[in-house]
Amino acid sequence: MATPIMNVMIGAVRKAARSLQRDYGELSNLQVSQKAPGDYVTAADKKCDKILREELQKARPDYTFLTEESGAIKGSDPDHRFIIDPIDGTMNFMHAVPVFAITVALERKNEIVAGVTYNPISDEMFTAEKGSGAFMNNRRLRVAARRELHEALVAYEIPNRGSKDLPLSRAEIGVLQARVNGIRGMGSVALGLGYLAAGRVDALVCRNIQSWDIAAGVLLVREAGGFTADCDSEANPLETGNIAGGNADLLPLLKQALKDARTA
Ligand code: IPD
Ligand code: CA
Numbered sequence: 667m668a669t670p671i672m673n674v675m676i677g678a679v680r681k682a683a684r685s686l687q688r689d690y691g692e693l694s695n696l697q698v699s700q701k702a703p704g705d706y707v708t709a710a711d712k713k714c715d716k717i718l719r720e721e722l723q724k725a726r727p728d729y730t731f732l733t734e735e736s737g738a739i740k741g742s743d744p745d746h747r748f749i750i751d752p753i754d755g756t757m758n759f760m761h762a763v764p765v766f767a768i769t770v771a772l773e774r775k776n777e778i779v780a781g782v783t784y785n786p787i788s789d790e791m792f793t794a795e796k797g798s799g800a801f802m803n804n805r806r807l808r809v810a811a812r813r814e815l816h817e818a819l820v821a822y823e824i825p826n827r828g829s830k831d832l833p834l835s836r837a838e839i840g841v842l843q844a845r846v847n848g849i850r851g852m853g854s855v856a857l858g859l860g861y862l863a864a865g866r867v868d869a870l871v872c873r874n875i876q877s878w879d880i881a882a883g884v885l886l887v888r889e890a891g892g893f894t895a896d897c898d899s900e901a902n903p904l905e906t907g908n909i910a911g912g913n914a915d916l917l918p919l920l921k922q923a924l925k926d927a928r929t930a
Contacts, residue, residue, distance in 0.1 A: 671726075671772060672795060675782045678721035679768050682714045682752065683786035686759075686768065689713070690787065693762055703828025706756050711735055714752035714768060722748050722770075734878050747773045751878040754783075755854030757826065764788060769856040771881035778904075781882025783856045792860035792886050800863045800889035809892035810865035813915040815845045815923065821858040823872035824851040831873045834928070838871065841927040855909070859883025862911050863890035869912035869920050873897060877904045884909075893917050897924050 668676065689696060689710035697709040715735035722729070728743035733750040741747075748770060753759050755766030764787035772780040783792040792807075794800040800807040812818055820842060825831045842849055846869075852858040855872040856879055862870045863886040872880070881904060884894050894911040896903045903909035910920050 668793075669795060671780055672782070672793060674722065674725040675770050675772065675780060676791065676793065678718050678725075679770055679782050679784045679791075681721055682717040682768055683784055685713050685717055686710055686753065686786050690759065690762070690764075693760065696760070698760060704757075704826030705828070706760060707735065708753070708756060708760060710759065711753045711756060715750065718750050718752055718768070718770065722750075732878060734876065745775050749773055749778075749878050749881040751856065751876075754856035754879050755852075758853040763853065765852055765857060766854050767856045767860070769879070769882045771878075771885065773881070778881050778885045781885040783860050783882045783886065785857060790860070792863065792882075794863075794882070794886045794889040796885065796889070798889070800886045802860070802864055807863045807886070807890040808865060809863060809887065809890045809913050810868045811913065812868045813913075815916065815919045816847060818846045818868035818912075818916055819848045819850065819866075820846045820920070821852050821861060821867040821870040821872075822849050823853075823855050823858065823870075823875070825874065829874060835873065837927040837930060838924055841923050841930070842871075845923055855879050856883050859887055859894075859911065862892060863887050865890075869910070869916050871897065871910050871920065871924065873908045875907045875909065877907075880904065880909055887911050895921065897921065898928070 730741040730747040731739040769783040779796040897908040
């Protein structure tokens, strides 16, 4: 049984998804602008952002918002904040690669307590509430149990043109290729975290990311029995934007591999 807030979040996401599905079917008509080299925003991102804000505001008029396309919107209740990315994986979306998601998290007093990540093309709805487990389309999720790096399939987000992380990512991929079973660049870290929660991938690395890309996913992984951490330190990845994830055995091995790449 979904709680009232989860019903509100899922309802908003489903409504926004219908707009996104229509735009996905007519990509050639889509307006695209470039925020920075390799960083795009489409008219679909903005439309989806607006629908999410309107639907969530209707149900929770006092809450504060942080969205990728609208920035910070102050509400009269500073303790509750929706953190939204209307499309995580915009480049995939623009190229008709069906790996992108709407992702919405609810933060209460600086703690993520609910998260929804939805791929509107595969119709996969990842949901989690603090203390209640993680689910995909109502099926309970559990991170994979593989304990050795050489068995692991790792989602590594490959930075786009213009990123300051290009040399570091090459070094990290180089080290990982020698130690892990395989590497995939998903193009949507929000879905990558959903896949980690679902045990489809065993570990994940993504650098230089914003809190709206990973807020829901961090909770999904935790509620599926996994862990996330900053790539390089004990800091909070929601603050540093550098995230590594896996089960209790794999995460330390992954972080060691990243350290070896940094110091090589
Ligand atoms: C992108 C995705 C992707 C990551 C890129 C981000 P956006 O976010 O999170 O996984 O590798 O660096 O820009 O722009 O599609 O919301
Ligand atoms: Ca986005």
